[in-house]
Amino acid sequence: MSSITDPYASSRETTEGTVFSVTGGDWDSLVTEIGATKEERVVVNMGPQHPSTHGVLRLVLELEGETVTEVRCGIGYLHTGIEKNTEYRSWTQGVTFVTRMDYLAPLFNEAAYCLGVEKLLGITNDVPERASAIRVMMMEFNRISSHMVALGTGALELGALSPMIFCFREREKVLDIFELVAGLRMNMAYFRPGGVAQDLPDGAIAKIRESVKELRRDFKDNVKLLVGNSIWMKRTEGIGYLDLAGCTTLGVTGPVLRSTGLPWDLRKTAPYCGYENYNFDVITADTCDVYGRFLIRMNELEQSLRIIEQCADVLEKLEGAPVMVADKKIAWPSQLALGGDGLGNSLDHIRQIMGTSMESLIHHFKLVTEGFHVPAGQVYSAVESPRGELGVHLVSDGGTKPYRVHFREPSFNNLQSTSAMCEGSLIADIIGAVASIDPVMGGVDR
Amino acid sequence: MTETGMFGAQGTGDTSGYGGLVRTAVSPGSSERPYGGYFDDIADDLERAYPDFSNAIEKVVVDRGELTLHIKREKLFEVAMILREKLLFEMCLGVSGVHYPTDLNRELHAVYPLLSITRNQRVRLEVSVSDSDPHIPSLVEVWAGNNWNERETFDMFGIIFDGHPGLTRILMPDDWRGHPQRKDYPLGGIPVEYKGATVPPPDERRSYK
Numbered sequence: 001m002s003s004i005t006d007p008y009a010s011s012r013e014t015t016e017g018t019v020f021s022v023t024g025g026d027w028d029s030l031v032t033e034i035g036a037t038k039e040e041r042v043v044v045n046m047g048p049q050h051p052s053t054h055g056v057l058r059l060v061l062e063l064e065g066e067t068v069t070e071v072r073c074g075i076g077y078l079h080t081g082i083e084k085n086t087e088y089r090s091w092t093q094g095v096t097f098v099t100r101m102d103y104l105a106p107l108f109n110e111a112a113y114c115l116g117v118e119k120l121l122g123i124t125n126d127v128p129e130r131a132s133a134i135r136v137m138m139m140e141f142n143r144i145s146s147h148m149v150a151l152g153t154g155a156l157e158l159g160a161l162s163p164m165i166f167c168f169r170e171r172e173k174v175l176d177i178f179e180l181v182a183g184l185r186m187n188m189a190y191f192r193p194g195g196v197a198q199d200l201p202d203g204a205i206a207k208i209r210e211s212v213k214e215l216r217r218d219f220k221d222n223v224k225l226l227v228g229n230s231i232w233m234k235r236t237e238g239i240g241y242l243d244l245a246g247c248t249t250l251g252v253t254g255p256v257l258r259s260t261g262l263p264w265d266l267r268k269t270a271p272y273c274g275y276e277n278y279n280f281d282v283i284t285a286d287t288c289d290v291y292g293r294f295l296i297r298m299n300e301l302e303q304s305l306r307i308i309e310q311c312a313d314v315l316e317k318l319e320g321a322p323v324m325v326a327d328k329k330i331a332w333p334s335q336l337a338l339g340g341d342g343l344g345n346s347l348d349h350i351r352q353i354m355g356t357s358m359e360s361l362i363h364h365f366k367l368v369t370e371g372f373h374v375p376a377g378q379v380y381s382a383v384e385s386p387r388g389e390l391g392v393h394l395v396s397d398g399g400t401k402p403y404r405v406h407f408r409e410p411s412f413n414n415l416q417s418t419s420a421m422c423e424g425s426l427i428a429d430i431i432g433a434v435a436s437i438d439p440v441m442g443g444v445d446r
Numbered sequence: 447m448t449e450t451g452m453f454g455a456q457g458t459g460d461t462s463g464y465g466g467l468v469r470t471a472v473s474p475g476s477s478e479r480p481y482g483g484y485f486d487d488i489a490d491d492l493e494r495a496y497p498d499f500s501n502a503i504e505k506v507v508v509d510r511g512e513l514t515l516h517i518k519r520e521k522l523f524e525v526a527m528i529l530r531e532k533l534l535f536e537m538c539l540g541v542s543g544v545h546y547p548t549d550l551n552r553e554l555h556a557v558y559p560l561l562s563i564t565r566n567q568r569v570r571l572e573v574s575v576s577d578s579d580p581h582i583p584s585l586v587e588v589w590a591g592n593n594w595n596e597r598e599t600f601d602m603f604g605i606i607f608d609g610h611p612g613l614t615r616i617l618m619p620d621d622w623r624g625h626p627q628r629k630d631y632p633l634g635g636i637p638v639e640y641k642g643a644t645v646p647p648p649d650e651r652r653s654y655k
Binding site for chain 1: 509510511512514536537538539540542543544545557559561563566568570589590591592593594595598615616617618619626627633648649
């Protein structure tokens with residue numbers, strides 16, 4: 001047989017019949033060889049390195065012609081053992097780790113983790129109002145930047161290039177705000193148990209208000225490009241169908257759940273960080289498809305801007321109020337300052353502890369090296385991330401380190417629905433369906 | 447085990463003066479009624495819907511505003527089914543394993559946070575099994591979404607979910623040995639040189655308990 005000499009298309013006999021393995025680009029020689037066989041079942045490995053699988057996601061597809069009969073996801077390529085690592089660091093250091101899970105929504109990871117630690121400590125109500133308002137504002141900005149990547153790359157994967165340019169332009173503006181406030185553009189470790197790492201810098205509110213105006217103006221470009229666009233709608237309408245029963249049994253939350261018409265949003269149903277004080281609408285669609293999820297993300301941008309504007313009002317009123325719990329045994333001891341290379345120690349604080357006060361130095365040393373003790377017990381705390389319910393299961397043994405940190409990642413749970421959404425559809429529609437789930441592999445694999 | 451950590455520290459390297467203390471994870475005791483809030487409703491409804499309630503529940507813990515039902519593993523499947531069908535807990539938000547090596551014959555715990563969208567209520571199920579017999583009935587038939595979550599907990603803790611349609615590793619490679627999230631599994635890592643000094647891997651640095 002010719003296959004023995006062909007390195008790209010070898011064949012072997014199995015109980016299921018002849019199996020041809022193709023690993024290279026010589027498709028023609030394979031077609032000639034299988035021309036005589038009746039079956040046209042092809043198993044294709046899509047990924048883990050593939051431009052349209054949203055990161056290192058591997059999809060094993062069984063095809064009959066262009067129809068997908070079976071989809072299985074292969075995950076774990078980005079597993080970094082973050083949950084295990086946090087068990088060897090103090091509770092505060094945990095923030096730096098968990099922010100790297102879902103790297104497009106780092107502040108939501110931090111928020112869920114910090115809310116959990118605060119619940120374990122029993123200081124949920126002691127977190128200052130200003131800190132909560134900053135958290136809400138930053139999270140809503142993060143929701144915008146995350147949705148921008150979801151929409152931009154989703155469109156790109158379906159062949160629409162221009163929306164991606166606009167989406168990343170808007171995302172840059174949001175990242176500029178992050179840089180201004182937290183010193184870093186991604187993985188900021190800005191939320192800390194008890195509050196936030198530092199207060200807003202001077203002039204931040206004015207800059208934020210200006211950005212909100214610009215964002216609101218520029219979002220229209222994407223609306224014009226995609227909403228109602230007949231090519232876009234043909235690629236997305238009726239694709240990736242998953243109804244409410246499917247969502248609940250598979251544990252799917254977020255925009256995918258809301259695209260079934262159920263207004264389930266933890267910001268409304270189980271408010272945290274004072275979300276009950278802000279006016280906004282929960283966006284839903286009733287089409288259960290990719291287009292509905294796309295519209296939900298589009299319209300959530302405006303709701304996030306509304307919340308940010310209200311936060312700006314609140315923050316102006318609370319100018320100068322504390323942003324960290326008053327308990328000095330928990331609050332991070334040093335007053336951090338923005339330096340040229342990001343957030344760092346404030347020189348004033350170093351001068352004080354090194355030169356003037358032995359007690360301050362001891363306190364600083366103990367809290368930074370050892371950390372604070374957290375009473376034994378377990379909690380589950382959840383926030384509404386751009387992808388759905390992001391939950392954290394924290395267990396403490398009473399020590400200064402977490403005993404167990406488990407993240408209930410919406411990407412992980414939502415990705416499971418790929419099979420239910422795609423089996424029976426065309427191969428080209430898998431791209432749209434996976435993009436509408438918006439899985440971030442850093443969150444899936446942790 | 448004596449180990450030499452950073453700066454030549456011996457033992458745990460604990461400089462706080464409490465180096466002799468060994469901390470063991472203690473789970474809180476059983477709570478008494480009234481549990482408060484909607485927790486009593488859940489308990490009442492479950493008792494009504496499930497006659498074998500007292501036999502299946504090991505203890506009920508209310509801690510930090512959360513309700514935990516500790517269930518015997520033989521009854522887990524029945525209780526889960528009743529919770530979904532009769533008490534309308536439509537969603538299971540995953541499975542989290544916890545390893546308590548000092549909790550003899552109950553070393554491995556599986557924790558299931560449940561959510562009822564209809565009632566907007568939450569409850570947590572907890573099942574504990576011994577290291578030598580790490581079997582828990584699978585809940586994939588109750589909530590299909592538990593499929594990957596149980597695979598992850600198997601992967602990380604070695605808990606075997608009986609009746610799972612395909613219990614294989616999910617995050618670690620298929621030929622990996624051991625279950626990384628267990629407490630006796632080392633974190634690993636390599637020493638790192640920094641400005642001429644060598645910083646040991648995280649699990650060999652001196653630590654404060």
